[in-house]
Every structure is written in structure tokens, then in C-alpha cells.
Amino acid sequence: MTDTAAAPDPTMEAIGDAVALGHEGDPDSARRDLLALWRRIGAAGDAFHRCTLAHYLADLHDDPAEALIWDVRALDAAEALTDERTQRHHASLQVAGFYPSLHLNVADNLRRLGSFDAAAEHLHQGEQHAGVLADDTYGNTIRTAIAEVREAVARRDTARRASAPGAPR
Structure with a gap:
């Protein structure tokens, strides 16, 4: 039998936890946590992490200029992604x-x-x-x-x- 479960990804789990804070009505804490993760990942870090984090962080900004910065970062990170990388997170994902x-x-x-x-x-x-x-x-x-x-x-x-x-x- 082949194990198809993805390996644990602490960064994706932390992103998910921060996003949940935003969905629960605490956008300030969600932004703080995502920004701390961004500093840890870095602008040249794992493209899947950068894309996901920036995509969600953009949604936490009311100012469209601030949101745009994060949306462009997400789009740029997607350009560096491969299906192989996304499918390590979930087999169904395609860039x-x-x-x-x-x-x-x-x-x-x-x-x-x-x-x-x-x-x-x-x-x-x-x-x-x-x-x-x-x-x-x-x-x-x-x-x-x-x-x-x-x-x-x-x-x-x-x-x-x-x-x-x-x-x-």
C-alpha cells in the first residue's frame, strides 16, 4: 500500500492558523503572524509558501494599494511554482x-x-x-x-x- 498523505509542513500549518485568526475576526493578529512568517520565509524562500502566504495576507488589507503589493507577490511566486511542488502539499493541486x-x-x-x-x-x-x-x-x-x-x-x-x-x- 502506498502512503499518499503529504508530509507535515509546519509553515503551511502556521499559515493556516494565521488565516483562521482572520476568519475568526482577528485580522490584526492574522496580519502580525503572517508578516512574521514572511520574514522567516524570505522573499526568495519556498515559492509555494510565499504564494499562499501573500495571497491570504492581501485579503487582510483594506487599503487596495497594500493588498495589491501582496497580490503581486503571490502572482510572482506562482511563476516560480511547479505542479510537483504544489502536489507535495496536496495531490490535486496544479499551478x-x-x-x-x-x-x-x-x-x-x-x-x-x-x-x-x-x-x-x-x-x-x-x-x-x-x-x-x-x-x-x-x-x-x-x-x-x-x-x-x-x-x-x-x-x-x-x-x-x-x-x-x-x-x-
Whole structure:
């Protein structure tokens, strides 16, 4: 019998713990913990850790400029990822599946900053990659968010989307 369970990854566990703090209503502690992990990982550290951490940390910033910095870091880290690395964490992960969400997040922050043409370009990139998403809750959520951001760009709307991660519910 082959053991298909991933080896324990203390960094991913720490990222998950910090994200849980944010979901439980303590974004300040979540940001503090993720920033401490970022300092430990470093800008040249494991691309999977950097991508995941930056993706979640962006959601903890209300300021779209601060969120954009982290979203760009996540997108840059994804460029250094391989399927082999992501599948060491979970066998079902493929880097291609990260891009729709990563481009969506960059686009949404650019839109909130009033950079509509740049936002539209990232939406286009997100749409180009969306075909890899399954027809499930996650895939539908990302496709719906891309459509919402596309509509907001067309209206030249810079308001935060009610459905955005980290948005007040």
C-alpha cells in the first residue's frame, strides 16, 4: 500500500492558523503572524509558501494599494511554482488553477485604485486561465467574481465589492 498523505509542513500549518485568526475576526493578529512568517520565509524562500502566504495576507488589507503589493507577490511566486511542488502539499493541486484567482485579485485592487485598463488586462488573464477551474463551488465563485469585477471596471466603480475576501459581511 502506498502512503499518499503529504508530509507535515509546519509553515503551511502556521499559515493556516494565521488565516483562521482572520476568519475568526482577528485580522490584526492574522496580519502580525503572517508578516512574521514572511520574514522567516524570505522573499526568495519556498515559492509555494510565499504564494499562499501573500495571497491570504492581501485579503487582510483594506487599503487596495497594500493588498495589491501582496497580490503581486503571490502572482510572482506562482511563476516560480511547479505542479510537483504544489502536489507535495496536496495531490490535486496544479499551478494553473492558481492563476484565475491571482489575476482576479490583482485586477480588483487595480480597479479599486482607478487603474481600469490595467485591471481589465488582469481580468483578461484570469478569464484565459479560468477554463482549468472545475464546475464546483470554488470555480463558480471565481468566475462570478471575475464577472463582478468586469462589470465594476465597465462602470468605473472603485468601491469595494461586497463579495470580496475580507469584506464586511
